[in-house]
Amino acid sequence: xxxxxxxxxxxxxxxxxxxxxxxxxxxxxxxxxxxxxxxxxxxxxxxxxxxxxxxxxxxxxxxxxxxxxxxxxxxxxxxxxxxxxxxxxxxxxxxxxxxxxxxxxxxxxxxxxxxxxxxxxxxxxxxxxxxxxxxxxxxxxxxxxx
Amino acid sequence: xxxxxxxxxxxxxxxxxxxxxxxxxxxxxxxxxxxxxxxxxxxxxxxxxxxxxxxxxxxxxxxxxxxxxxxxxxxxxxxxxxxxxxxxxxxxxxxxxxxxxxxxxxxxxxxxxxxxxxxxxxxxxxxxxxxxxxxxxxxxxxxxxxxxxxxxxxxxxxxxxxxxxxxxxxxxxxxxxxxxxxxxxxxxxxx
Numbered sequence: 001x002x003x004x005x006x007x008x009x010x011x012x013x014x015x016x017x018x019x020x021x022x023x024x025x026x027x028x029x030x031x032x033x034x035x036x037x038x039x040x041x042x043x044x045x046x047x048x049x050x051x052x053x054x055x056x057x058x059x060x061x062x063x064x065x066x067x068x069x070x071x072x073x074x075x076x077x078x079x080x081x082x083x084x085x086x087x088x089x090x091x092x093x094x095x096x097x098x099x100x101x102x103x104x105x106x107x108x109x110x111x112x113x114x115x116x117x118x119x120x121x122x123x124x125x126x127x128x129x130x131x132x133x134x135x136x137x138x139x140x141x142x143x144x145x146x
Numbered sequence: 147x148x149x150x151x152x153x154x155x156x157x158x159x160x161x162x163x164x165x166x167x168x169x170x171x172x173x174x175x176x177x178x179x180x181x182x183x184x185x186x187x188x189x190x191x192x193x194x195x196x197x198x199x200x201x202x203x204x205x206x207x208x209x210x211x212x213x214x215x216x217x218x219x220x221x222x223x224x225x226x227x228x229x230x231x232x233x234x235x236x237x238x239x240x241x242x243x244x245x246x247x248x249x250x251x252x253x254x255x256x257x258x259x260x261x262x263x264x265x266x267x268x269x270x271x272x273x274x275x276x277x278x279x280x281x282x283x284x285x286x287x288x289x290x291x292x293x294x295x296x297x298x299x300x301x302x303x304x305x306x307x308x309x310x311x312x313x314x315x316x317x318x319x320x321x322x323x324x325x326x327x328x329x330x331x332x333x334x335x336x337x
Contacts, residue, residue, distance in 0.1 A: 039209070097328055109274055
């Protein structure tokens with residue numbers, strides 16, 4: 001059995017281009033990309049569900065990006081250290097939020113939480129805006145045949 | 147030019163998917179909603195204003211709350227310039243009583259409408275709080291998006307809402323017509 005890597009520290013910062021590279025690095029398997037923030041109550045609520053889903057769906061790559069500002073970075077560090085998620089957590093690098101949102105997905109309103117599902121071919125197959133259950137994320141994965 | 151409300155009616159009659167939300171250049175049919183105190187406000191009563199700002203806001207969203215002071219100041223400053231600022235709360239879990247108390251606490255002088263069933267949020271395509279829509283005197287949408295580019299207010303580089311309204315007041319084209327920002331989801335019925 002492959003050991004599940006538990007993360008205790010931020011994986012670094014990403015802009016839209018470097019985030020795309022990280023998604024591309026998982027080519028060959030579907031990717032669930034989530035955006036969230038420590039100030040976002042629904043995000044915190046769904047975080048344990050995402051951790052459980054990621055633990056169960058080892059065939060899927062989970063990538064998480066916090067949009068916390070620099071001033072909330074300490075809270076983010078503490079959160080990741082305490083929760084130990086089974087997926088890498090990045091912080092959005094400082095820079096224009098509108099450009100980042102549009103570069104990630106022009107149809108994304110900027111709402112968090114937001115979840116984007118990519119197929120094994122790297123193409124986006126679903127955008128789930130707002131709070132969603134693991135069942136809804138799995139449904140999105142099933143609809144792309146995963 | 148499309149009219150968002152007309153499109154909604156057509157889509158409803160056809161039993162098809164929801165209508166496309168309002169877009170820059172579309173006209174809004176002025177509507178009536180109750181304010182948080184239960185009193186009807188017909189947007190048509192704002193005729194004669196040079197511009198109307200509709201702002202989807204919340205009582206519990208940290209991003210919306212980060213803008214409380216700025217919204218209160220903006221509404222006061224621009225009221226004197228003939229601009230109406232109207233808040234809309236479409237969050238199903240935020241009660242009218244909570245909205246009234248929140249407005250009082252934060253010194254909001256502007257009305258806050260309660261969008262029960264988030265119908266107006268759907269018509270306008272509002273997704274986050276805070277999210278603003280700027281209409282000119284003929285109810286044409288001229289700006290849609292964030293208030294500014296810095297939630298903390300410490301390093302604002304782009305005053306998008308202010309720039310849009312100032313351009314309208316000066317009779318100029320709005321420089322940036324749409325600008326997204328991170329925000330809280332509008333908690334809709336059925337979610």
